[in-house]
Amino acid sequence: MNYTEQHIWELLTTIADPEIPVLSIVDLGIVRGVTLYPQANEQGFAGEIIITPTYSGCPAMDMIRLHINLAMTENNWPKLLVKQQLSPVWTTDWMTENGKKQLQAYGIAPPQGKAINETYLEDAVVPCPQCNSTHTTLISAFGSTSCKALFKCDSCQEPFDYFKCH
């Protein structure tokens, strides 16, 4: 079947981050480009997708690479070369508004404000994703995955993950 770069972008919105299944890799902001070659190259790649890692040690990157080509195969589309590019550096500012809403609904507080170089998590006002109270306290700057910190809500007493600014 015929397909365009737009079709591939749409397909990518169906691929979730393995560690945050409600967030697609497009909403997360890690897809930096999709290019189809005029014809398949000698390695058999029909085009390339450029992705950028959230954190240097993020173990999800290999999985995401695999999922992209699995999705291509399911559509009977040829394989694409998935390239990793570090610069410009990924930032939480690239996360879409849709992505932030989905994080919130899933129980993870989305990044508050813009990414800054020096981070003062202690001073951040992070509303509780359960009850929206702003009376919350940082428990630990490092959480269940590289991208999250652990907070607790002083109003409803629930602990929650916060996707920290980066």
Add this chain to the structure above:
Amino acid sequence: MNIYWNQQWPAHIQYALFLADNALILAQQHSKWCGKGPILEQDIALSNIALDYLGQARNFYQLAAEELNQLEGVQFYTEDSLAYHRTDRNFVNLLLTELEQPNWGHCVLKTFLYSSFASLVFQKLMHIQAGELTAIAEKSNKELAYHKRWSQDWVIRLGDGTAESNTIMQQALNQIWPYAGECFIPANFETVFWQNHPSFFHELEKEWMDYLQTIFTEATLQLPAKQAWQTGGKQGIHTEQMGYVLAEMQYLQRTYPNSVW
């Protein structure tokens, strides 16, 4: 015979390996604490930091391998062969990174010294056109900001804590401090790499020492009296500890060479 270190290699490749080795060895030492942290949240914090360093090491090794493979008449390198097939004499990491971490004070102090040092180096790398090296530095520096903040808080909390926590922190500082100077005493490959920025090492030492002094003062910790710095890591001459680190880290590849998942 396979060659895993050659002083004739271009300085930027040796420099990438230096940055890779630092991150890998620190990641390895931090990883040993997984499951042993004082409380769950801090155990997770140190493991996360170890993971960041492992990721940074991979990026630097991949770059070094790619550049080495473009040289003429060399064997084929991969990130894995650079990490697992080199002996202690081929590793050029700072001695600081390989030191034992017998208690939590050592863990946070090593993280504090390394992250604040590396952060200054990476910021300077971001201001020169060093291609992919600059890109990795920019990426890593965001992670280091969190490590620096976390470890700085711990150094202050324990130093300016109880009499006992202060004693343990001061002992850790006394033991680790002789290894700090190596950070700003350049090896040949560093001098060549920074040759267009002759004031680099002087500025690095000044900025770093000023920052450390501020935090140690707040933490009520005393810097040990001036003494000779322990050096040698960047020349491949390591402490006794390095052999144990590599024996554990490289065990699988030494036992089953070139095995893959």
